[in-house]
Amino acid sequence: MKRYSPVLVALHWISALVITIALFMGFDIAALSNELDLKVDRIVVHAIAGIMIGCAFLLRLTIKWLRPSSVPSYTKRSMVERVAKIYHAGLYILVLAVVISGITMAFKVDFPNIVAQGSTLPDELTFLVSRQLHGLLTRILLVAVIIHILASLYHQLILKDHLFTRMWFGKR
Numbered sequence: 001m002k003r004y005s006p007v008l009v010a011l012h013w014i015s016a017l018v019i020t021i022a023l024f025m026g027f028d029i030a031a032l033s034n035e036l037d038l039k040v041d042r043i044v045v046h047a048i049a050g051i052m053i054g055c056a057f058l059l060r061l062t063i064k065w066l067r068p069s070s071v072p073s074y075t076k077r078s079m080v081e082r083v084a085k086i087y088h089a090g091l092y093i094l095v096l097a098v099v100i101s102g103i104t105m106a107f108k109v110d111f112p113n114i115v116a117q118g119s120t121l122p123d124e125l126t127f128l129v130s131r132q133l134h135g136l137l138t139r140i141l142l143v144a145v146i147i148h149i150l151a152s153l154y155h156q157l158i159l160k161d162h163l164f165t166r167m168w169f170g171k172r
């Protein structure tokens with residue numbers, strides 16, 4: 001079976017790990033009161049992780065676009081493969097939309113200034129459209145990732161077509 005190039009494999013697994021951390025960290029942060037200083041510190045870490053995820057996804061897209069040979073081609077073009085391609089494109093769009101909504105909300109409350117002045121978050125943050133959108137999109141992303149994991153386990157354990165090999169290191 002053909003594989004993704006090592007760079008794409010590394011970017012997939014690093015982003016998968018950081019996205020999982022960012023998701024759980026985000027839900028934890030959201031439960032804190034806006035008046036707490038520590039919420040600002042946690043959002044700084046969360047925002048850096050989120051921006052890194054965005055960069056990793058843009059880098060993946062650029063590599064795929066500039067070097068189509070870094071992506072393994074399918075042997076036969078079945079309906080399932082077409083659905084998988086569309087689903088993966090959806091994951092890209094979803095991740096980038098989560099990152100953009102996060103950055104938008106941070107700028108709406110002038111987050112860099114809040115950090116510089118050591119102040120706390122304004123209450124209006126909770127009611128911003130970008131904040132509501134970020135919350136909704138992250139929940140959709142969580143469900144989409146769970147479906148993605150179940151689909152790859154279905155391939156690996158039931159269909160036994162070694163799909164994991166495509167997304168792992170080794171001779172191409």
Ligand code: HEM
Nearest residue numbers: 015016019020084088091092145148149152163164166167
């Ligand atoms: C936050 C978590 C994850 C995200 C956002 C994600 C996203 C993606 C995307 C966008 C692709 C398509 C690759 C491309 O064509 O560029 C992909 C492929 C793949 N992912 Fe994930 N993934 C995640 C976690 C996982 C996990 C935990 C597993 C395993 C349990 C997994 C297994 C795979 C496999 C086997 C492929 C290759 C599928 C193929 O070649 O058709 N992914 N993933």
Ligand code: HEM
Nearest residue numbers: 022023026027029030047050051053099102103106135138
């Ligand atoms: C893929 C990247 C990201 C993921 C998976 C993610 C995940 C989350 C989650 C799950 C929440 C809680 C939502 C809720 O319970 O309604 C959240 C909240 C938040 N995120 Fe992100 N996020 C990402 C990127 C970003 C970025 C890039 C920024 C800013 C630059 C950001 C800033 C925030 C802020 C300010 C909150 C709100 C806290 C609150 O209102 O209490 N996020 N994020």
